[in-house]
Amino acid sequence: MDTDILKKRISFAGKLTKFFYNYFNSKLDLKKLQETYKADKGRITRLDLTDINVSIHFRLKNGKFEILKNVNKPDNIILAPSDMYFSLFEKEHDAIIQEMMTRWRFGEISFFGETAMADFKLFIKAIKDLKDSLPKIKQEAVLQSA
Amino acid sequence: MAKSIMCLSSKGGVGKTLVGVNLALALAKTHRVALIDLDIDSSNVGGLLGLEGDIDIDLEKRKMIPRDYMVGENAMKVFAMSLYLQKADQGITMPDSQRRQFIREAILNTEYGELEFKIFDMPGGTSVEFLSLATYIPDCSAIIVTQPNQSEDVNRTVDVCNHYKIKILGIVENMSGSWMHGAPVMCQHCNEEFAPFGKNTVPEKYPNIPFFGRIPLCEEIFETHPPTIPNEFGVLENILKAVQ
Numbered sequence: 222m223d224t225d226i227l228k229k230r231i232s233f234a235g236k237l238t239k240f241f242y243n244y245f246n247s248k249l250d251l252k253k254l255q256e257t258y259k260a261d262k263g264r265i266t267r268l269d270l271t272d273i274n275v276s277i278h279f280r281l282k283n284g285k286f287e288i289l290k291n292v293n294k295p296d297n298i299i300l301a302p303s304d305m306y307f308s309l310f311e312k313e314h315d316a317i318i319q320e321m322m323t324r325w326r327f328g329e330i331s332f333f334g335e336t337a338m339a340d341f342k343l344f345i346k347a348i349k350d351l352k353d354s355l356p357k358i359k360q361e362a363v364l365q366s367a
Numbered sequence: 368m369a370k371s372i373m374c375l376s377s378k379g380g381v382g383k384t385l386v387g388v389n390l391a392l393a394l395a396k397t398h399r400v401a402l403i404d405l406d407i408d409s410s411n412v413g414g415l416l417g418l419e420g421d422i423d424i425d426l427e428k429r430k431m432i433p434r435d436y437m438v439g440e441n442a443m444k445v446f447a448m449s450l451y452l453q454k455a456d457q458g459i460t461m462p463d464s465q466r467r468q469f470i471r472e473a474i475l476n477t478e479y480g481e482l483e484f485k486i487f488d489m490p491g492g493t494s495v496e497f498l499s500l501a502t503y504i505p506d507c508s509a510i511i512v513t514q515p516n517q518s519e520d521v522n523r524t525v526d527v528c529n530h531y532k533i534k535i536l537g538i539v540e541n542m543s544g545s546w547m548h549g550a551p552v553m554c555q556h557c558n559e560e561f562a563p564f565g566k567n568t569v570p571e572k573y574p575n576i577p578f579f580g581r582i583p584l585c586e587e588i589f590e591t592h593p594p595t596i597p598n599e600f601g602v603l604e605n606i607l608k609a610v611q
Contacts, residue, residue, distance in 0.1 A: 258426060259426040259427060322452065325461075325465075326452070326457055326458065326459045326460070326461065327458075327459075327460050327461075328460055328461045328462045328465060331462065331464060331465045331468070332465070332468065333464070333468055335429075335476070336429040336430070336472070336476055337468055337472070338431065338451070338468065338469055338472040338476070339424050339429050339430060339431050339472065339476060340429070342422065342424050342431070342451070343424050343426075346424075
């Protein structure tokens with residue numbers, strides 16, 4: 222990948238993560254989400270954006286979406302291309318589900334961990350439940366907000 | 368501890384699912400059974416049983432919950448990729464690492480409850496799905512399903528089982544001869560049974576492996592849902608004797 226494009230993508234990944242951090246913590250009832258899905262263990266997920274070599278660690282804990290640094294052993298690992306991370310939330314909830322399932326079937330995203338397949342299924346259910354609360358964002362909006 | 372049995376062949380399209388589904392259904396009449404479809408790319412078990420819908424999740428245990436298929440009053444547990452996807456006709460080109468993850472959770476992170484038998488329907492071939500199963504359940508045994516005159520494929524399957532110390536319970540020869548209206552289909556010219564693929568080629572080549580019998584080409588098998596191997600062939604009876 223061209224160095225300038227790589228730098229821009231890495232920069233955008235950071236801005237998008239910051240956007241998600243602000244949006245999830247201000248607009249979503251994460252406490253209710255945690256209760257609904259019994260996601261109360263504070264389990265840590267590492268998202269590896271494989272094409273730009275960026276890793277993001279996050280978790281839901283005490284009703285907050287947290288971004289973490291210096292995590293040695295995440296509970297789950299997701300391997301995904303950055304374009305999916307960038308574009309996923311431009312879509313309606315059913316299109317998000319379809320894209321994630323399709324990319325998983327075709328090996329473009331992968332999930333690893335003790336309960337990764339069960340967690341992926343729960344994530345899909347959560348997207349269904351959150352259908353009206355999910356951000357439908359354009360990349361320009363993320364850049365402007367950052 | 369549940370007995371684990373895989374229906375195996377190094378070749379696809381020989382009837383592993385037919386044998387696996389019939390064995391699981393026969394056992395489920397009197398035992399606690401799970402039928403686990405590890406044929407990730409061509410997951411047919413859910414469709415053959417007429418199961419639709421979604422795998423659920425136990426939120427407390429973070430485990431997948433298989434679907435129930437009622438056999439008399441017994442609920443046979445069924446797990447398959449088609450049930451995870453909710454659709455049976457979607458293509459899959461998954462890397463081996465993700466196949467291993469899926470199989471690991473199908474075996475170790477699915478809430479089957481107390482079982483007496485786990486029957487695994489395997490894909491054609493003996494690579495990642497077989498390796499994963501042999502890793503997670505090393506005492507799993509195998510029923511080899513083949514067609515007549517496929518000795519190279521049987522040799523390969525036997526070789527793999529021997530290498531991984533998988534006990535071979537026996538061999539089934541499917542599509543062996545032909546059958547219609549309760550009798551063999553006879554050739555009008557030579558008065559021999561019509562056998563486009565051959566018949567009974569297994570026993571003499573593998574005298575040290577139990578032969579469970581042959582299943583002829585037979586329309587009646589597919590006249591029922593799920594497809595049923597007629598009792599008169601004696602195959603299921605022989606397998607049941609060996610596994611119980």
